[in-house]
Amino acid sequence: MGENLKEEGYSMEQDQEVGGKNYSRCSSAGSTHTPNSSAHNSDDDDDSGDARHSAANSNSTLNLSYKERRRSAHTQAEQKRRDAIKKGYDSLQELVPRCQPNDSSGYKLSKALILQKSIEYIGYLNQQKLKQEDEGAALQKEVTALRIIQSGYETMLQHQQANPGPKEARLTDEAKFQVFQAIMEEMFETFQHIPMDNFKQLTSGIIPWLEEHCKPHILRNILSRTLQQMAQEAQEKQQLQQAMEQEPGESFS
DNA sequence: GTTCACCACTAGGAGGCATC
DNA sequence: GATGCCTCCTAGTGGTGAAC
Numbered sequence: 504m505g506e507n508l509k510e511e512g513y514s515m516e517q518d519q520e521v522g523g524k525n526y527s528r529c530s531s532a533g534s535t536h537t538p539n540s541s542a543h544n545s546d547d548d549d550d551s552g553d554a555r556h557s558a559a560n561s562n563s564t565l566n567l568s569y570k571e572r573r574r575s576a577h578t579q580a581e582q583k584r585r586d587a588i589k590k591g592y593d594s595l596q597e598l599v600p601r602c603q604p605n606d607s608s609g610y611k612l613s614k615a616l617i618l619q620k621s622i623e624y625i626g627y628l629n630q631q632k633l634k635q636e637d638e639g640a641a642l643q644k645e646v647t648a649l650r651i652i653q654s655g656y657e658t659m660l661q662h663q664q665a666n667p668g669p670k671e672a673r674l675t676d677e678a679k680f681q682v683f684q685a686i687m688e689e690m691f692e693t694f695q696h697i698p699m700d701n702f703k704q705l706t707s708g709i710i711p712w713l714e715e716h717c718k719p720h721i722l723r724n725i726l727s728r729t730l731q732q733m734a735q736e737a738q739e740k741q742q743l744q745q746a747m748e749q750e751p752g753e754s755f756s
Numbered sequence: 757g758t759t760c761a762c763c764a765c766t767a768g769g770a771g772g773c774a775t776c
Numbered sequence: 777g778a779t780g781c782c783t784c785c786t787a788g789t790g791g792t793g794a795a796c
Contacts, residue, residue: 576759578788584761585786613784759796765789776779 592617599624645706651713678733685729686722 592614596602601620602612612620693716697708 574789577790580760581762581788589786615784757796760794762793763791765791767787768785770783770785772781772783774779774781776777 595621641703641706644710648706648709648713651710681733682726682729686725689725690716 595617596612599617599621601624602617694712697712698704699708
């Protein structure tokens with residue numbers, strides 16, 4: 504309705520006619536509420552009456568015309584202001600999902616409800632924003648941890664490619680697996696103490712664990728122990744084999 | 757001093773709801 | 777159905793402070 508008023512080039516005269524003819528709800532107020540019907544106009548009525556009674560008084564006439572001009576301009580300005588406010592409410596109702604009608608009946612919320620629901624929606628959006636920021640921070644930590652792990656593996660790979668070692672000194676696949684198994688079993692002993700009640704606890708616990716239990720000297724010790732153990736087992740196996748080879752000869756002698 | 761924007765007040769219509 | 781009451785909305789107007 505307000506938009507219509509604006510589109511039609513609203514003026515006081517038009518208001519009183521257009522309002523009465525076209526607008527079912529707000530119209531009648533505009534149509535019947537002529538300037539002289541307002542309680543505020545009692546003083547003006549007196550002024551205009553004085554002006555009529557003393558038509559020769561040019562000052563009074565000028566004063567009256569000024570008042571009328573001012574009143575007219577003021578009325579238009581107020582109408583413009585109310586249109587802007589109404590547009591604001593309409594925009595709010597379009598933008599805020601909870602303010603939108605859920606059927607095609609043209610149902611419209613009151614201005615108070617539009618404000619109230621808009622405030623609720625802004626609060627909801629603020630909560631969503633905080634939640635997403637938390638999730639983003641957790642994911643960022645995870646990315647950092649994975650990049651560190653990736654960097655470690657790349658360094659190891661480069662080192663291995665640069666220094667493959669003598670062919671005879673290289674480990675067999677079975678030996679590599681035993682080393683890997685030994686390292687992982689020992690790592691798991693400490694890794695299982697990381698709190699894992701939720702994903703956030705897990706991701707935030709990985710970095711301290713890496714710094715505490717994945718130090719080079721620790722890995723080196725594990726590797727050394729494992730290789731020593733493997734060498735000892737190989738030696739014992741070799742001795743056993745030699746003994747078995749010697750036993751048949753001794754029995755015959 | 758004038759203009760502009762805001763606010764408060766008043767008047768009145770429209771619609772919903774309860775009561776008779 | 778008529779009526780009264782309440783709520784919501786719109787419009788006109790005067791007052792007022794800030795900006796020009």
